[in-house]
Amino acid sequence: xxxxxxxxxxxxxxxxxxxxxxxxxxxxxxxxxxxxxxxxxxxxxxxxxxxxxxxxxxxxxxxxxxxxxxxxxxxxxxxxxxxxxxxxxxxxxxxxxxxxxxxxxxxxxxxxxxxxxxxxxxxxxxxxxxxxxxxxxxxxxxxxxxxxxxxxxxxxxxxxxxxxxxxxxxxxxxxxxxxxxxxxxxxxxxxxxxxxxxxxxxxxxxxxxxxxxxxxxxxxxxxxxxxxxxxxxxxxxxxxxxxxxxxxxxxxxxxxxxxxxxxxxxxxxxxxxxxxxxxxxxxxxxxxxxxxxxxxxxxxxxxxxxxxxxxxxxxxxxxxxxxxxxxxxxxxxxxxxxxxxxxxxxxxxxxxxxx
Numbered sequence: 483x484x485x486x487x488x489x490x491x492x493x494x495x496x497x498x499x500x501x502x503x504x505x506x507x508x509x510x511x512x513x514x515x516x517x518x519x520x521x522x523x524x525x526x527x528x529x530x531x532x533x534x535x536x537x538x539x540x541x542x543x544x545x546x547x548x549x550x551x552x553x554x555x556x557x558x559x560x561x562x563x564x565x566x567x568x569x570x571x572x573x574x575x576x577x578x579x580x581x582x583x584x585x586x587x588x589x590x591x592x593x594x595x596x597x598x599x600x601x602x603x604x605x606x607x608x609x610x611x612x613x614x615x616x617x618x619x620x621x622x623x624x625x626x627x628x629x630x631x632x633x634x635x636x637x638x639x640x641x642x643x644x645x646x647x648x649x650x651x652x653x654x655x656x657x658x659x660x661x662x663x664x665x666x667x668x669x670x671x672x673x674x675x676x677x678x679x680x681x682x683x684x685x686x687x688x689x690x691x692x693x694x695x696x697x698x699x700x701x702x703x704x705x706x707x708x709x710x711x712x713x714x715x716x717x718x719x720x721x722x723x724x725x726x727x728x729x730x731x732x733x734x735x736x737x738x739x740x741x742x743x744x745x746x747x748x749x750x751x752x753x754x755x756x757x758x759x760x761x762x763x764x765x766x767x768x769x770x771x772x773x774x775x776x777x778x779x780x781x782x783x784x785x786x787x788x789x790x791x792x793x794x795x796x797x798x799x800x801x802x803x804x805x806x807x808x809x810x811x812x813x814x815x816x817x818x819x820x821x822x823x824x825x826x827x828x829x830x831x832x833x834x835x836x837x
Contacts, residue, residue, distance in 0.1 A: 511674075530739065626672040635670060641693070716768030751770060752771070753771065767792055
C-alpha cells in the first residue's frame with residue numbers, strides 16, 4: 483500500500499485473526515509461540531507482552547481496592563552493572579516459570595528468582611566502554627525468549643543468544659560494525675524460529691534495516707533495508723543521482739509486532755539522518771517515518787504508510803506499533819496503530835477475515 487501525500491488519512495489493510503498459527507509446519511517452540519499469540523497471564527515472554535505489543539495483562543490480583551497495600555518485597559543490586567551517568571535502565575523484564583530476566587544499559591543480563599530476588603546467573607557483555615557512536619545514552623530496551631534461549635542486541639551491533647538455564651553464550655552474530663555508526667538498543671522479537679532485530683545509528687549516516695536471524699544458529703536469514711537502494715521500492719522518493727541509501731537514517735528503535743495468520747511482521751521506522759530539516763534531500767524519502775509490513779518468513783515487502791513525508795524536524799515514528807481488535811459499525815475489524823511525534827496517532831482498520 484502506498485502512502486498519501488499531504489494529510490494523514492486512515493489506511494485499509496486486510497487483517498485476519500491475530501492468534502492463529504503461521505502455516506502448516508510445527509512451530510519451533512510451541513509453548514512460547516502459544517504464549518506469544520494469547521492473552522498475557524503470569525508469564526511475560528516478550529517486550530510488548532505478546533505479538534500485538536499491547537502490554538496488557540489479564541492478571542487480577544491487584545486492583546483499585548488493594549493497590550494501596552502494595553509494599554516492597556525485595557531489592558537486588560545488579561553488582562554495579564550499568565551504574566553511572568551514561569547508562570539507563572529502560573528494559574521491561576521478562577518473566578517465565580518464576581524467573582525474572584533483565585538486561586541493563588551495559589548489555590549485561592541477570593536471571594533472578596521472582597520470589598526472593600536472588601541472582602541465579604549473570605552474563606557480562608564485556609562491551610567496549612570506548613564505543614564512540616552511541617547517539618543518545620547507553621541503553622538496552624529488552625530481551626526476547628524462545629527455544630530455551632534469551633535474545634538481545636548490543637550497542638556494538640551484535641545480536642546475542644544465551645542459554646536461559648545457565649546464561650552461557652549460545653551464539654553471537656554481528657549485524658554491522660559499531661565503528662561505522664551502527665548499534666542496537668531495541669528489544670528483538672522472537673516467533674516461530676526467527677529473531678527480528680532493528681538497528682540504530684541514523685545520526686551517524688547508517689543505512690537502516692530489519693534483520694531476521696535463525697534462532698538456533700544466529701545465521702542471518704534476510705535483511706530488509708529501510709533506505710532503498712537504486713531500483714528498489716521507494717528509491718524514486720529520493721533525489722536522483724545521489725547515493726541516498728548510504729546517506730543515513732530510517733533506523734528501527736522498537737520491537738516489531740507480528741500477525742501469525744497473515745504471516746506479516748510490522749514495525750515503525752525512525753528519522754532520516756543525520757540532517758533534521760531535509761534541506762539536502764528532496765522528495766518523500768521513504769521509508770523514513772513510516773509503518774511497514776513485510777512477509778515474516780521472507781522479508782518480502784507488502785505495504786507501507788508514511789506518516790510525515792520528507793521527515794522534517796525529526797517528526798519520526800519513535801513508538802512501537804500496536805495491533806488491536808475493534809468493531810466499526812457493527813463489523814469486527816483488525817487494526818494497527820502507532821503514536822507519532824506530530825501530537826497524534828495513526829491507525830488503520832480493515833474487515834476481519836474468516837469471522
